[in-house]
Amino acid sequence: MHAQEKLIRSLHTKKGREKAGKCIVEGEKVVRTASDAVEFVFRQEDSAAFNELVTTETPQDVAAVARIPEWSDADIRSRKTIVVLDGVQDPGNVGAILRLCLGFAASLVLIDSVDVTNPKVVRSSVGALFHVPWRSITREDAVAYIQAFQGTIFRLEANDLAVCTVADLRKKNTQPVVLIAGSEGQGIQLPIVGESLSIGHEAQLESLNVSQALAIALHEMYCI
Numbered sequence: 160m161h162a163q164e165k166l167i168r169s170l171h172t173k174k175g176r177e178k179a180g181k182c183i184v185e186g187e188k189v190v191r192t193a194s195d196a197v198e199f200v201f202r203q204e205d206s207a208a209f210n211e212l213v214t215t216e217t218p219q220d221v222a223a224v225a226r227i228p229e230w231s232d233a234d235i236r237s238r239k240t241i242v243v244l245d246g247v248q249d250p251g252n253v254g255a256i257l258r259l260c261l262g263f264a265a266s267l268v269l270i271d272s273v274d275v276t277n278p279k280v281v282r283s284s285v286g287a288l289f290h291v292p293w294r295s296i297t298r299e300d301a302v303a304y305i306q307a308f309q310g311t312i313f314r315l316e317a318n319d320l321a322v323c324t325v326a327d328l329r330k331k332n333t334q335p336v337v338l339i340a341g342s343e344g345q346g347i348q349l350p351i352v353g354e355s356l357s358i359g360h361e362a363q364l365e366s367l368n369v370s371q372a373l374a375i376a377l378h379e380m381y382c383i
Contacts, residue, residue: 358376
């Protein structure tokens with residue numbers, strides 16, 4: 160277990176995860192969801208340092224080391240909806256969005272967003288990153304990468320420039336549809352042309368959380 164402990168500790172950092180091509184998954188449900196990607200499981204009884212090896216303050220009884228999936232451009236294009244996150248750094252949001260992508264048959268592209276293999280993202284996604292095609296793209300490559308999809312591009316924005324609503328998504332039959340969303344603080348920073356899409360709500364609410372907004376839009380796309 161000593162050699163395994165050294166590996167597990169290295170996976171607490173992004174650099175370590177990238178070097179090993181592995182990440183930590185914690186909790187019975189997440190370990191089960193990771194499925195064939197799991198390389199080995201470890202429990203409380205396997206190591207006196209278990210609480211230091213896992214990343215939660217109140218550790219669950221089981222964790223595992225799993226291979227990080229490698230998704231191709233073809234995998235990303237295989238879904239009729241492609242979500243693009245621009246600068247979304249909150250692990251909880253990205254984890255929730257991965258679950259939405261799993262539920263509504265979408266793939267995910269991340270630009271300057273939190274590392275998908277971050278333990279908090281893995282936990283909040285309940286292991287969805289092992290089943291949803293995703294890729295992290297540099298900002299320098301992002302515009303060309305997105306335009307190459309040759310689909311309808313929507314910019315999910317809460318502003319007066321929005322010219323269509325989620326109801327209009329049902330009228331768009333071209334595939335794929337690209338949904339770009341930014342962080343609540345900065346919005347979309349990508350200099351890419353697309354139809355500005357809004358989701359109507361009561362004025363008393365300043366704005367929807369990015370994962371909430373995407374949930375509504377993805378549901379509309381799924382029902383087409």
